[in-house]
Amino acid sequence: MYGWIWRHLPGNVWVRILISTVLVVGVVFLLFQYVFPWAEPMLPFNDVTVDGAAAPAAGTAPGGLV
Amino acid sequence: MALRAVVRGLSELCITAGILIVLFVVHLLYWTGLRADSASDNEIDRLHERWAAAPRDGSAAADEGRAGAPSRREREQRGRDGETGPAGGAGERRAGRAQQQPYRDGRSFAVMYIPRFGRDWSKPVLESTGEQTLRRGLGHYTRTARLGGKGNFAVAGHRRTYGDPFKDFPRLRPGDPVVLTDGDTWYTYTIVKRPYRTLPGDTGVLDAVPAPVNKAAAPFTGPGRYLTLTTCDPEWGSSHRLIAWGRLDATRPASEGSPGALTR
Numbered sequence: 001m002y003g004w005i006w007r008h009l010p011g012n013v014w015v016r017i018l019i020s021t022v023l024v025v026g027v028v029f030l031l032f033q034y035v036f037p038w039a040e041p042m043l044p045f046n047d048v049t050v051d052g053a054a055a056p057a058a059g060t061a062p063g064g065l066v
Numbered sequence: 067m068a069l070r071a072v073v074r075g076l077s078e079l080c081i082t083a084g085i086l087i088v089l090f091v092v093h094l095l096y097w098t099g100l101r102a103d104s105a106s107d108n109e110i111d112r113l114h115e116r117w118a119a120a121p122r123d124g125s126a127a128a129d130e131g132r133a134g135a136p137s138r139r140e141r142e143q144r145g146r147d148g149e150t151g152p153a154g155g156a157g158e159r160r161a162g163r164a165q166q167q168p169y170r171d172g173r174s175f176a177v178m179y180i181p182r183f184g185r186d187w188s189k190p191v192l193e194s195t196g197e198q199t200l201r202r203g204l205g206h207y208t209r210t211a212r213l214g215g216k217g218n219f220a221v222a223g224h225r226r227t228y229g230d231p232f233k234d235f236p237r238l239r240p241g242d243p244v245v246l247t248d249g250d251t252w253y254t255y256t257i258v259k260r261p262y263r264t265l266p267g268d269t270g271v272l273d274a275v276p277a278p279v280n281k282a283a284a285p286f287t288g289p290g291r292y293l294t295l296t297t298c299d300p301e302w303g304s305s306h307r308l309i310a311w312g313r314l315d316a317t318r319p320a321s322e323g324s325p326g327a328l329t330r
Contacts, residue, residue: 001075001078001079001082002078003074028089031086031089031090031093032089032093032097036089036090036093036094036097039090040093040094040098040227041197043094044298044302044303044304047266047298047304047307048195048200048222048223048224048225048232048296048297048298048307049195049205049207049222049296049307050222050264050266050267050268050269050271050272050296050307050309051195051266051267051269
């Protein structure tokens with residue numbers, strides 16, 4: 001997979017390194033900005049409130065009351 | 067050759083998954099903390115700006131006049147309950163003004179100080195306990211009493227991640243002050259019991275007179291002005307909740323400076 005990407009990047013070695021770095025930074029940014037905040041509520045650290053609705057259906061309570 | 071490609075593909079997949087997990091842990095442990103700390107500081111700064119722009123002390127007299135009737139009724143009520151205490155004037159004044167300025171969902175309205183958690187521990191209190199709200203500070207349970215009001219003022223906060231506001235929750239002890247200000251008045255609540263561990267469905271702890279499932283844990287017998295703090299337990303889990311209760315001990319106009327509990 002990574003070899004395939006490397007082979008398909010244009011330019012010489014230095015240009016490829018530069019493009020790869022940009023790609024990696026972009027992916028990390030997308031993860032931190034969108035993917036992780038979306039995935040994080042599925043973990044239990046968010047459940048700090050006492051709420052009857054939150055007990056059985058923790059992940060699906062409306063309004064994020066978990 | 068085909069086998070080699072499959073093995074290489076699998077290896078790369080495993081490495082990718084490992085990197086993803088490490089990145090996610092970094093996100094949880096550090097990034098959410100950094101984001102939450104700056105969000106909390108922003109909220110507190112915004113509150114101070116708002117309070118500076120619209121000092122509400124000047125309007126207190128007028129409000130007191132308007133709140134006259136309800137506060138007399140409250141006093142009688144309190145007489146019947148046989149409850150006495152210094153939680154007087156300002157709280158009633160606030161109660162009288164309660165109808166005029168309802169808390170807005172997701173907006174901060176107070177700052178909480180808990181000296182037990184550290185000298186410089188301060189967090190904004192926002193309305194509602196939604197996910198997005200709790201990422202910026204502590205959340206006030208919408209259906210519970212107002213700050214300083216009659217009943218139960220209940221607040222939830224993260225134990226871990228998002229700045230770890232309630233990390234030291236189990237260290238709370240009876241007598242610990244919990245100080246809040248809404249820019250108008252300082253409210254000093256005093257913790258009355260060691261944190262009580264319960265199940266997530268134990269909503270009675272938020273009642274005006276807290277009524278936990280475990281009757282023996284009930285902190286109060288009659289109505290009053292109470293504070294409830296909730297967070298999760300164990301630290302990284304969600305199987306239980308920790309609850310701390312306090313009672314309003316003193317109020318003090320903001321113009322007279324911060325209360326003794328903060329300067330000791």
